[in-house]
Amino acid sequence: MILRKVIRLLVVLGVVTFLSYVMLNLLPGDPTVQILGMSATEEAREQLRQEMGLNSPLFVRYADWLGGVVTGDLGTSYITDIPVLEALVDRLPVTLELLVVAQVISLALAVPLAVAAARRAGGAIDQALTTLSFGMLSTPVFVLGVVLILVFAVHLRMLPATGWTPISVDPYWNFLSVLLPSITLAVGQLAVYSRLLRTDLIATLQEDYITLARARGLSPRRILWRHALRPSAISLITAIGLNLGGLIGGAVIIETLFGLPGIGRLIVDSIFARDYLTVQGGVVLISVGYVLVNFAVDLVYAAVDPRIRRA
Amino acid sequence: MLRVEDLVVEFPAGKGRRVHAVSGVSFDVARGETLGIVGESGCGKSTTARALMQLPAPLSGSIRLDGVEMTSLRGEKLRETRRRLQMIFQDPISSLNPRRKVRDIVAEGPRVWGEGADRVDEMLEAVGLDPVTAAGRRPHEFSGGQCQRICIARALVLRPEVVICDEPVSALDVSVQAQILGLLEDLKERYRLTLVFIAHDLAVVKNISDRVLVMYLGKICELAPGETLVNRPAHPYTRALLASIPGGRLALPPADQLIKGEPPSPVWPPSGCRFRTRCPKARARCAEEEPVVRPVADGQWVACHFPEIDGV
Numbered sequence: 001m002i003l004r005k006v007i008r009l010l011v012v013l014g015v016v017t018f019l020s021y022v023m024l025n026l027l028p029g030d031p032t033v034q035i036l037g038m039s040a041t042e043e044a045r046e047q048l049r050q051e052m053g054l055n056s057p058l059f060v061r062y063a064d065w066l067g068g069v070v071t072g073d074l075g076t077s078y079i080t081d082i083p084v085l086e087a088l089v090d091r092l093p094v095t096l097e098l099l100v101v102a103q104v105i106s107l108a109l110a111v112p113l114a115v116a117a118a119r120r121a122g123g124a125i126d127q128a129l130t131t132l133s134f135g136m137l138s139t140p141v142f143v144l145g146v147v148l149i150l151v152f153a154v155h156l157r158m159l160p161a162t163g164w165t166p167i168s169v170d171p172y173w174n175f176l177s178v179l180l181p182s183i184t185l186a187v188g189q190l191a192v193y194s195r196l197l198r199t200d201l202i203a204t205l206q207e208d209y210i211t212l213a214r215a216r217g218l219s220p221r222r223i224l225w226r227h228a229l230r231p232s233a234i235s236l237i238t239a240i241g242l243n244l245g246g247l248i249g250g251a252v253i254i255e256t257l258f259g260l261p262g263i264g265r266l267i268v269d270s271i272f273a274r275d276y277l278t279v280q281g282g283v284v285l286i287s288v289g290y291v292l293v294n295f296a297v298d299l300v301y302a303a304v305d306p307r308i309r310r311a
Numbered sequence: 312m313l314r315v316e317d318l319v320v321e322f323p324a325g326k327g328r329r330v331h332a333v334s335g336v337s338f339d340v341a342r343g344e345t346l347g348i349v350g351e352s353g354c355g356k357s358t359t360a361r362a363l364m365q366l367p368a369p370l371s372g373s374i375r376l377d378g379v380e381m382t383s384l385r386g387e388k389l390r391e392t393r394r395r396l397q398m399i400f401q402d403p404i405s406s407l408n409p410r411r412k413v414r415d416i417v418a419e420g421p422r423v424w425g426e427g428a429d430r431v432d433e434m435l436e437a438v439g440l441d442p443v444t445a446a447g448r449r450p451h452e453f454s455g456g457q458c459q460r461i462c463i464a465r466a467l468v469l470r471p472e473v474v475i476c477d478e479p480v481s482a483l484d485v486s487v488q489a490q491i492l493g494l495l496e497d498l499k500e501r502y503r504l505t506l507v508f509i510a511h512d513l514a515v516v517k518n519i520s521d522r523v524l525v526m527y528l529g530k531i532c533e534l535a536p537g538e539t540l541v542n543r544p545a546h547p548y549t550r551a552l553l554a555s556i557p558g559g560r561l562a563l564p565p566a567d568q569l570i571k572g573e574p575p576s577p578v579w580p581p582s583g584c585r586f587r588t589r590c591p592k593a594r595a596r597c598a599e600e601e602p603v604v605r606p607v608a609d610g611q612w613v614a615c616h617f618p619e620i621d622g623v
């Protein structure tokens with residue numbers, strides 16, 4: 001199983017990086033202009049192109065780059081002169097913290113809400129939650145983000161509007177600066193998570209072993225939390241996995257809105273700067289992250305339902 | 312000890328329609344007795360069984376356990392009374408939480424009642440499982456028959472007085488069926504249980520039941536001691552069920568002459584006698600007037616306008 005996963009990882013990496021390599025080369029614009037400025041002579045630019053290997057065929061360049069990646073060398077940006085790996089390592093903690101805090105917030109709310117709704121399907125709590133989650137789902141993140149900034153930062157002055165304080169500098173300010181962006185991210189997830197879990201919980205509660213647990217006199221609370229929750233978590237885990245995988249790169253909007261120096265911002269900035277090497281490095285990182293999350297999700301499945309391990 | 316009167320259970324079937332799953336069923340079960348309930352699938356046997364436990368509670372009717380009206384109990388009282396009845400379901404695999412170990416499955420009941428787990432090993436042994444090897448494993452490592460043994464142990468460890476077995480062997484291989492039936496009879500003796508034994512197959516029920524209740528489309532057709540039912544069936548539906556068992560002692564016509572067509576939908580049950588649409592003896596009166604359950608012989612009760620009282 002591990003071997004299959006590793007092969008899958010390699011295939012995904014190969015395909016994704018090649019495609020992004022091709023697409024980057026389709027972008028209009030000339031990196032030498034970015035590096036040397038508009039006033040540079042055509043000769044000087046031609047020389048730089050030679051040095052950067054921009055004149056060799058696309059496939060050769062890709063193979064060259066891939067050879068470096070395999071040996072752990074992601075290259076050094078021509079634009080900023082910073083090693084790509086260093087730039088990524090510098091930015092990664094911001095994005096990871098954002099994702100983790102957003103997951104914690106959305107799960108901490110989604111699970112109790114789903115349990116409360118499933119307890120009486122069609123009841124008042126259930127209907128309120130349904131309405132609420134459609135509202136949350138249909139609010140675009142940038143609108144929500146702006147509203148949250150206006151309310152909590154501009155009017156109430158409780159939280160910083162934008163910017164980032166690393167945890168190593170000041171944990172308290174770090175927490176404050178991650179709070180608004182992660183709440184913004186968490187709202188949409190909360191809606192999806194609570195809906196999925198509610199539906200699966202209601203299905204699980206129909207199972208014979210739940211009826212029998214009630215017959216034995218177990219309390220509704222014990223039945224919900226101890227017997228029904230875990231077997232109902234499969235869709236939820238799948239959704240968390242997809243979210244985490246997709247959001248490593250997809251946090252761009254949030255990072256831009258709140259001025260967070262994360263991976264998403266790095267990649268977008270690098271695209272505009274024609275900093276191809278950094279973009280490619282980011283793509284590698286995202287794909288590795290995606291596959292690792294997938295791997296973790298499979299492990300969690302097996303922990304949730306022991307029958308899956310045999311399949 | 313258990314008295315059921317005029318039990319009615321309905322389910323919503325969309326667009327304001329209702330499934331008439333159980334419509335006015337009454338019977339009682341004496342202490343130490345085994346009452347069999349038969350009828351083709353969909354006739355409301357499981358619904359009746361679950362209504363006895365208030366899972367879910369019936370729409371109307373009365374269920375009294377030693378005189379205590381269960382339908383009006385709530386909260387802690389209901390929990391305590393319900394515990395005296397336990398159930399065993401048809402599908403032993405889905406009756407067990409797949410994630411839990413056998414010991415935890417059996418021990419959880421006593422634990423939530425604050426009784427400790429000292430009877431768990433005894434119970435596993437009583438159902439024919441070796442506590443040393445079995446207790447640490449999970450349900451999916453066992454066969455269907457063994458899972459049913461686990462279910463029985465889990466029910467009996469709570470010292471119930473009545474055990475409701477809803478088709479406990481229908482999902483099992485024929486060779487295993489006899490073992491489980493034998494086990495249930497042994498345990499009944501040993502723990503002085505009262506059994507309600509449900510099956511869609513009269514052949515399974517008639518041997519282990521003292522009395523048998525025949526149901527059709529949510530109603531009672533006939534209630535009689537097992538011997539009487541087999542030798543002198545009075546309701547046309549009972550005769551049809553008996554005719555479909557190979558090796559019957561009665562010279563009955565083939566089953567397809569005693570019953571015709573498919574069962575009607577419980578959403579629109581027929582007027583009058585619910586069996587009349589399939590009954591070879593149906594007349595005009597059967598559509599107009601619903602037959603009441605009435606005694607026709609010693610201990611034999613029938614709901615039919617034209618019962619076969621002389622046996623054939």
Ligand SMILES: Nc1ncnc2c1ncn2[C@@H]1O[C@H](COP(=O)(O)OP(=O)(O)O)[C@@H](O)[C@H]1O
Binds near residue numbers: 331350354358
């Ligand atoms: N939860 C439910 N919701 C709706 N209809 C149900 C439900 N449970 C049972 N029924 C219906 O009630 C009728 C009786 O079902 P059941 O008691 O399971 O029959 P049996 O156990 O005799 O096979 C069937 O028509 C069935 O479709």
Ligand SMILES: [Mg+2]
Binds near residue numbers: 353356357477478
């Ligand atoms: Mg049934």
